Amino acid sequence: MRTVARLQPFTSTIFAEMSALAVRAGAINLGQGFPDTDGPQGMLDAAQKAIASGMNQYPPGDGLPELRRAVSEQVRREYGLEYDPDGEVLVTVGASEGIAAAVLGLVEPGREVILIEPFYDSYAATVALAGARRRVVPLVVSEGRYVLDPEMLRAAVTPATVAIIVNSPHNPTGTVLSDVDLNLVADVCREHDLIAITDEVYEYLLFDGRRQHPIASLPGMRERTVRISGAAKTFNVTGWKIGWITAPRELVDACRAAKQWLTYTGATPLQAAVAHALDAERDWLTTTPIALQSARDLLTRALDEVGFAVHPSEGTYFVCADPRPLGYDDAATLCRELPARVGVAAVPVSALADDMDRWAHVVRFAFSKRPDVLARAAERLHALRPALS
Numbered sequence: 001m002r003t004v005a006r007l008q009p010f011t012s013t014i015f016a017e018m019s020a021l022a023v024r025a026g027a028i029n030l031g032q033g034f035p036d037t038d039g040p041q042g043m044l045d046a047a048q049k050a051i052a053s054g055m056n057q058y059p060p061g062d063g064l065p066e067l068r069r070a071v072s073e074q075v076r077r078e079y080g081l082e083y084d085p086d087g088e089v090l091v092t093v094g095a096s097e098g099i100a101a102a103v104l105g106l107v108e109p110g111r112e113v114i115l116i117e118p119f120y121d122s123y124a125a126t127v128a129l130a131g132a133r134r135r136v137v138p139l140v141v142s143e144g145r146y147v148l149d150p151e152m153l154r155a156a157v158t159p160a161t162v163a164i165i166v167n168s169p170h171n172p173t174g175t176v177l178s179d180v181d182l183n184l185v186a187d188v189c190r191e192h193d194l195i196a197i198t199d200e201v202y203e204y205l206l207f208d209g210r211r212q213h214p215i216a217s218l219p220g221m222r223e224r225t226v227r228i229s230g231a232a233k234t235f236n237v238t239g240w241k242i243g244w245i246t247a248p249r250e251l252v253d254a255c256r257a258a259k260q261w262l263t264y265t266g267a268t269p270l271q272a273a274v275a276h277a278l279d280a281e282r283d284w285l286t287t288t289p290i291a292l293q294s295a296r297d298l299l300t301r302a303l304d305e306v307g308f309a310v311h312p313s314e315g316t317y318f319v320c321a322d323p324r325p326l327g328y329d330d331a332a333t334l335c336r337e338l339p340a341r342v343g344v345a346a347v348p349v350s351a352l353a354d355d356m357d358r359w360a361h362v363v364r365f366a367f368s369k370r371p372d373v374l375a376r377a378a379e380r381l382h383a384l385r386p387a388l389s
Contacts (some may be wrong), residue, residue, distance in 0.1 A: 006128045006129070006131065007125070007128060007129070009124075009128070010121070010124070010125040010128065013121055014121065014347055014348070014351035014352070015031060015032045015121075015347065018031035018032070018335060018339075018345050018346070018347050019031060019032050019345070021336065021339040021340075021345060022339050022345035024339070025339035025340045025343065025345075026343065027338070027339035027340075027342075027343045027344055027345045028343060028344050028345065028369075028373060028376060028377045028380065029345045029366075030299075030344055030345060030346050030365045030366045030367070030369070030377055031335075031345040031346050031347040031364075031365075031366065032347075032366065033171065033316075033317045033318060033366045033368060034238045034366075034368065035236045035238070035317075035368040035369070036368075036369050036370055036373060037236060037370060038236055038237075039231075039235035039236035039237050039277070039281075039284070040235065040277060040281040040284045042276065042277070042280060042281055043235055043237075043273050043274070043276055043277040043281055044273070046272060046273040046276040046277070047269050047270055047272070047273035050268070050269035050270075050272040050273060051269045055268045055269045055272055056268060056269065057268065058264070058265055058268070059091075059265050059266075059268045059271060060265070061256070061260055061264055061265050062089070062090055062091060062256070063089070063090065063091020063244070063265070063266070063271060064091070064268065064271040064272060064275060065085065065086075066271075066272065066275040067091055067242075067244075067271045067272070067274055067275040067278075068085035068086070068089040068091065068244075069085045069275075070274075070275040070278040070279050071083075071085070071089050071091075071244050071246065071278065072084070072085040072088075072089055072246070073278070073279075074278045075227075075246055078203075078212070079212070079214050079216075079217050080217065081214065081216055081217055081222065081227075081246070083246045083247075084249070087249045087252060088246060088247060088248060088249055088252055089244060089245070089246055089252070090244065090245040090247075090252050090255055090256055090259065091242070091243070091244050091265070091266060091271060092228075092230075092243040092244060092245060092259060092266070093241045093242075093243065093262070093263045093266040094230055094232060094241035094242070094243045095199060095201045095228050095229065095230040095232065095243040096122045096243070097241075097243065097259065097262060097263060098226075098228040098230070098243045098244065098245045098255070098259075099122060099123065099126055099165065099197060099199060099228055100122070100126045100129065100258070100259075100262065101245070101255040101256070101258045101259035101262065102163075102195075102197045102226045102228065102245065102251075102254075102255050102258075103126045103127060103129075103130045103132070103163070103165075103197065104126070104129065104130050104258035105254035105255045105256070105257050105258035105259070106162065106163060106195055106197075106226070106251065106254050106255070107127070107130050107132045107162050107163055108132070108162070109130065109131030109132060110131065110132065110133070110160070111132050111133070111160050111161070111162045112132060112133045112134070112135050112158060112160040112161045112162065113127045113130075113132055113133070113134055113135070113161075113162060113163045113164070113165060114134075114135050114136070114137055114153075114156050114157070114161060114163070114164040114165070114194075115127070115134050115135070115136050115137070115164075115165055116136075116137055116138075116139060116148070116164075116165070116166065116167065116170075117136045117137065117138040117139065117352075117353045117354060117355065117358075117359075118138075118139070118172055118173065118349050118352040118353040118359055118362075119136075119165070119167070119352055119353070120167060120171050120172070120199070120352065121351070121352055123165050123167075124354075132162075133160070134354075135156045135158070135161065136156070136353075136354045136355070137149070137152050137153050137156045138152065138353075138355060138358055139170075139173060139175065140152075144312065145175065145311075145312060145314075146170070146173050146175040146311075147177075147178065147180075147181055148177070148181045148184055148185070150184055153184060153185070153188055154188060157188060157192050157194070161192060161194060162194065162195060163194055163195040163196070163197055164185060164188070164189065164194055164195075164196055164197070165197045165198075165199065166182075166185055166196055166197070166198045166199070166215060167198075167199040167200075168181075168182070168198075168200070169200075169202035169203070169205060169206060169212075169314065169315030169316045170315075170316065171202070171316055171317075171318060172318055172320065172347070172349050172352055172364040173311065173318070173320050173349075173364075174311070174312075174313030174314055174315060174316045174318045174319055174320060175314055175315075176206055176210055176314040176315045179213060182213060182215050182218065183218065185215060186215055186218045186219075186220070186221050189221065189224055190220050190221075190224075193224075194224070195224050195225070195226065195251070196215055196216075196221065196224060196225045196226070197225075197226045197228065198214065198215055198216065198225060198226070198227050198228060199228050200212065200214060200227060200228065200229045201228070201229055201230050201232060201233050201234075201243070202233050202315055202316045202317075203229055203234070204233075204234050204285050204288065204289060205233060205234075205288065205289050205292055205315050205316055205317070206289060206314065206315040207289060207292070207293040207296060207313070207314055207315055208293070208314065210314060210315065214227060216246075222248065223248050225247065225251075226245055226247040226251050226255065227245065227246045227247060228243065228244070228245055229243065229244060229246075230242060230243030230244060231243070231274040231277065233316075233317070234285070234288075235274065235277050235281070235284065236288075237270075237274075240267065240270045240274070241266060241267075242266060242267070242270050242271055242274045292317070292367070292368065294371075295367040295368070295369065295371065295374055296313050296319060296367050298367070298371065298374050298375070298378060299319055299365060299367040299374055299377070299378065300313065300319055301378075302377070302378035302381050302382065303319070303321045303365065303381065305382065306326070306381050306382055306384050306385060307325050307326050307384075307385055308321035308322060308323055308325065308326065308363075309321065309322035309324070309325055310322075311362075313367075317366045317367060317368035318364050318365065318366055318367070319364075319365050319367060320349060320362050320363065320364050320365075321362070321363050321365065322361050322362060322363075323361065323363055324361050326384065326385060328361075329360065329361060330360055330361075331348040331349065331350060331359075331360060331361055331362055331363045332348040332350055332351065332360070334348070334363065335347060335348045335363060338384075341384070342380045342381060342383050342384050343380045344377050344380050344381055346363045346364060346365045347363070347364045348360075348362070348363060348364075349362035349363065349364050350362070
């Protein structure tokens with residue numbers, strides 16, 4: 001192989017593999033997390049208007065001023081966090097680039113980054129790109145939900161540790177970290193002078209009355225937190241790749257030093273449209289989680305009726321389930337058989353973990369689909385038990 005050694009483990013993704021199986025089998029793809037409906041019409045109209053009006057050249061490297069202002073206002077309005085749009089907000093090509101810019105700009109080769117397992121696959125790849133090492137802390141089950149174990153988290157910190165990546169609401173488990181968990185992370189960051197890189201792309205997609213609590217709002221954390229979010233999940237535009245970083249100027253400067261050599265900047269008219277959405281499409285932010293909660297309930301019922309042991313989903317697009325009651329100990333084998341057997345695709349959580357044995361029995365399903373699509377998927381899943389018997 002000509003691929004450099006540090007990237008050889010990342011030459012393909014589980015999402016691409018499962019999506020390809022879904023296409024070949026004509027299966028309903030509940031593996032990859034993207035919606036099948038568009039975002040608010042006003043935002044789509046704003047994008048078309050921006051293109052027609054000539055907003056088709058490079059924007060400033062930090063992003064359009066109107067989007068940086070809208071992001072600053074959104075974070076202030078929602079969380080009481082103040083960020084100067086001129087120097088403390090950086091527009092990125094999706095949240096994934098924001099995470100990459102933060103790790104590349106803030107973590108020296110040979111240093112360590114803590115990841116919470118299971119983790120979105122780009123985190124591990126980004127740490128490898130930086131020439132750094134990852135240390136992994138697993139979520140554990142307590143009283144029926146996933147939480148952080150304080151002893152495990154503290155034991156993961158070494159003199160080489162620089163940062164911790166925190167994702168809440170959490171992909172792939174659908175967990176929303178509790179205030180206890182967030183305060184634990186904050187304590188560890190303050191005690192060991194660590195940077196918190198927070199992936200909050202699902203910040204509005206919380207269920208059952210929950211609200212987002214950014215770790216940057218905790219005492220002593222604003223100055224050491226790189227907060228990352230974006231439009232993809234908030235406004236159903238995963239293909240637009242408009243994300244952003246909010247952080248103190250010194251941290252943004254470090255992120256920019258890396259980001260400007262990755263893409264320099266993102267799509268000008270789409271930035272303008274997202275700025276419009278943050279300002280003018282606030283109703284969307286309250287109606288979307290209601291619709292997703294209904295979708296979660298539909299799919300959760302179907303999985304429960306089939307015989308899966310279903311883990312409660314508190315946010316995101318995802319619900320995790322245990323197929324061992326169906327006689328399957330290996331979720332990866334099950335996921336590779338599902339598209340052809342019953343016409344539904346899902347993702348094994350073990351592909352998003354270092355300790356694959358710990359997560360070998362967990363399957364992630366995405367419910368970010370239209371009700372009629374989920375109803376068809378539920379009908380197909382009901383055939384799972386006899387199909388596998």
